[in-house]
Amino acid sequence: MKYKKTKALMAAAAFAATAPLSVLAVVDIDSATDNSLKYSDELKGTVDANGRIEVTQNGNDTDVAGAAGFGISKAAVRYYRFDLVGGAFEGTPGLKQKAKADNSVDVTGVLQNGGDDEAFAIFQVTATEDVLSTQDFTLDVAKYDLDPTVTATVQYRMFETVSDAANESDALVTKTIDFAKFVSGANYAGVVEAADVTATVASGFTSFDNTANANIANGTLASLATLDAGDVILTAADAANATLKKDGSTSAAADYITAAQTITITGDVSKGAFSSFTGNDCTGGEIACTAAADDASCTIASTATQNDQYICVQLSGLAAGETLAKGDYTIAFSEESGMDAALGSVKYDTTSVEVPYVTTYEGYNQRIFIDNRGATDAYYSTTYTTENGVTAADGASATGTLAAGEMHTIKATDLVTFTGGTRGTATIEIEAQTGSLKVVTQIVDLGTGMTDTILLHPSTQQ
Numbered sequence: 001m002k003y004k005k006t007k008a009l010m011a012a013a014a015f016a017a018t019a020p021l022s023v024l025a026v027v028d029i030d031s032a033t034d035n036s037l038k039y040s041d042e043l044k045g046t047v048d049a050n051g052r053i054e055v056t057q058n059g060n061d062t063d064v065a066g067a068a069g070f071g072i073s074k075a076a077v078r079y080y081r082f083d084l085v086g087g088a089f090e091g092t093p094g095l096k097q098k099a100k101a102d103n104s105v106d107v108t109g110v111l112q113n114g115g116d117d118e119a120f121a122i123f124q125v126t127a128t129e130d131v132l133s134t135q136d137f138t139l140d141v142a143k144y145d146l147d148p149t150v151t152a153t154v155q156y157r158m159f160e161t162v163s164d165a166a167n168e169s170d171a172l173v174t175k176t177i178d179f180a181k182f183v184s185g186a187n188y189a190g191v192v193e194a195a196d197v198t199a200t201v202a203s204g205f206t207s208f209d210n211t212a213n214a215n216i217a218n219g220t221l222a223s224l225a226t227l228d229a230g231d232v233i234l235t236a237a238d239a240a241n242a243t244l245k246k247d248g249s250t251s252a253a254a255d256y257i258t259a260a261q262t263i264t265i266t267g268d269v270s271k272g273a274f275s276s277f278t279g280n281d282c283t284g285g286e287i288a289c290t291a292a293a294d295d296a297s298c299t300i301a302s303t304a305t306q307n308d309q310y311i312c313v314q315l316s317g318l319a320a321g322e323t324l325a326k327g328d329y330t331i332a333f334s335e336e337s338g339m340d341a342a343l344g345s346v347k348y349d350t351t352s353v354e355v356p357y358v359t360t361y362e363g364y365n366q367r368i369f370i371d372n373r374g375a376t377d378a379y380y381s382t383t384y385t386t387e388n389g390v391t392a393a394d395g396a397s398a399t400g401t402l403a404a405g406e407m408h409t410i411k412a413t414d415l416v417t418f419t420g421g422t423r424g425t426a427t428i429e430i431e432a433q434t435g436s437l438k439v440v441t442q443i444v445d446l447g448t449g450m451t452d453t454i455l456l457h458p459s460t461q462q
Contacts, residue, residue: 029066029156029177036151036178037061040185040243040251044148052145054090055180058248064139068097069173070158072131077124078158078172079165080109082139084119086152087180090143093121097137100129107131112162122165148182185243186256188338190231192331195344197222197313201433205323205348205376206315215281220315223282224329224344227309229253232339254306258335263289263300265311265343267329270295271322273314276303282312305333311343323376326431348379350429353439353457358384358412361422365444366412368428368456372402374436382415383427390421402430434458 028035037055044053055062064082072078080095095109109123121139125131139156146152155176159165195213199205208222216223232253233242243251265274269291278285289298303309311331315324329343359366372378381399384392397414418424430437439457444450 026061027064027154027177027179029064029154029175031177034178037180038185038243039146039148039180039182039246040255041148041182042184042186043243043245043251043255044182045246047148048145050145051147051149052087053148053182053246055144055146055244055246056248057142058244060138060140061244061248062141062144064141064154064156064179065136066156066175067134068131068137068158069133069156069175071133072125072127074127074130077126078160079112079162080123080125080137081157081159081165081168082121082123083155083157084144084152084179085155086150087144087146088117088119089115089121089141090117090145091141092116094140095123095125095137096140097125097127097131098135099127099131101132103135105129109137113166122162124162144180146180146182151181152179153177154179183243185234185251186232186338187234188232188256188336189341191227191229191257191339192341192343193226193228193231194342195223195225196347197224197344198347198349199315199324199326201349201351201431204433205326206318208315209349221282221312223280223310223312224346225311225331226280227276227305227311229257229306229308232256256336257306257339259304259306260302261305261336262334263303263305264297264332264334265289265300265329266297266332267343268295268325268327269298271315271318271324273317274298275312275314276300276309277312278307278309280308280310282310282314285309313346321375326379348431350431351434351437351457353428353430353437354459355426355428355441355456357423357441357443358416358426359423359443360413360416360418363446364412365446367442368410368412368415369440369442370402370408370410370428370430371438372404372406372408372432372436373438374432375404376432377404378402378430378432378436380428380430382429384416384424385426386418386424387421390424391419392424393417393419402432 047053092115097107099105099107107128109125112122112124114121153176157171158173164170198209200209207220210216210218230253245251274289276287287300289300291298326346326348328345331343332340379401386392395414395416397410402408437457440455442451442453
């Protein structure tokens with residue numbers, strides 16, 4: 001028989017439940033879950049001529065540890081072979097094997113073949129005391145060269161002879177696990193947290209309703225976005241799973257975001273003052289956004305973007321009669337294009353006008369008259385409610401812009417198309433101050449010429 005062991009060690013070799021590792025190793029070859037080293041793909045730098053990246057031990061994080069898996073009698077010799085796929089050893093690896101029942105003895109493996117610049121290493125292990133199958137070994141490697149395009153694996157095998165180890169035949173035990181991989185460590189899109197803001201009709205669109213932002217009172221100041229630097233880390237909420245840099249240290253927000261760079265905000269900046277602040281209430285550390293000649297964008301220079309910032313707009317400097325235009329805004333970073341994103345939009349609240357009866361019946365001619373007495377144009381949109389079985393689709397005049405100081409006429413047949421019926425109700429939302437509007441609906445019976453005229457706004461119910 002090829003294997004000669006004591007009866008006790010033969011029993012231990014029957015792959016009894018593996019005890020927890022007594023060593024502090026990041027990569028546990030016996031783990032049932034992924035405990036591979038995760039390196040940041042964004043921070044890997046330039047590959048060498050072999051298409052590899054050198055990674056360095058930080059503490060003992062590149063060690064591989066696990067149970068021997070097969071018992072070794074005192075004075076017996078066995079050979080441990082380690083094979084890497086997707087990498088190579090950089091420098092000479094070392095091996096320690098726990099021995100004696102109380103783990104008080106460390107058996108040092110002697111490198112026989114492979115090691116530095118190779119993808120395998122064979123160690124001779126001479127048991128100075130009995131080694132149980134459940135006792136741990138530790139493969140100590142200071143550096144590896146890894147292929148960042150694949151998941152690197154490590155395989156451990158024990159052999160009775162050096163010849164078997166060299167020829168990879170008759171392994172006594174075999175274990176394989178994912179060792180290292182390069183994954184995305186950054187979530188650039190998570191940095192910009194946009195927030196829509198509402199300029200109120202009641203203020204003539206010169207102040208904001210900040211109900212949704214507890215940090216800022218209603219008034220002339222509002223925040224369009226938070227730039228949360230910490231959110232660039234993909235696993236910020238779970239530091240244990242954060243990615244590593246190639247020197248073994250944990251990646252941080254500052255590794256992904258340039259400390260000082262230019263920010264460009266695109267959108268209508270002709271009214272109001274746009275700036276960045278360090279306080280969530282739009283105070284402190286202000287850096288003004290300098291408008292371009294066409295007022296279609298502005299630039300914030302020399303920002304400390306590794307810290308949280310708040311993009312805000314201030315309307316207190318508006319001249320009499322000026323209003324903030326509604327619209328969308330975007331933000332772009334000069335160094336990290338992955339963070340480019342939409343900011344919050346400036347929206348208007350509206351005056352709602354209820355039309356309790358709308359008909360497209362061919363015997364009637366219904367029109368809605370809207371008098372915009374305000375000093376600014378007003379956009380409007382329409383929604384509908386119908387009876388069961390009747391559907392409503394927008395007509396050509398369901399949305400539009402009401403020019404300032406003019407009366408506008410909308411025919412019911414241009415407002416909506418009903419299917420399955422000829423009537424419903426409508427709600428018209430108009431971006432104008434309630435006191436600037438007068439809305440009337442009139443239905444003419446084409447057969448009799450009789451008219452029915454109702455003042456919708458200001459409503460007699462108000």
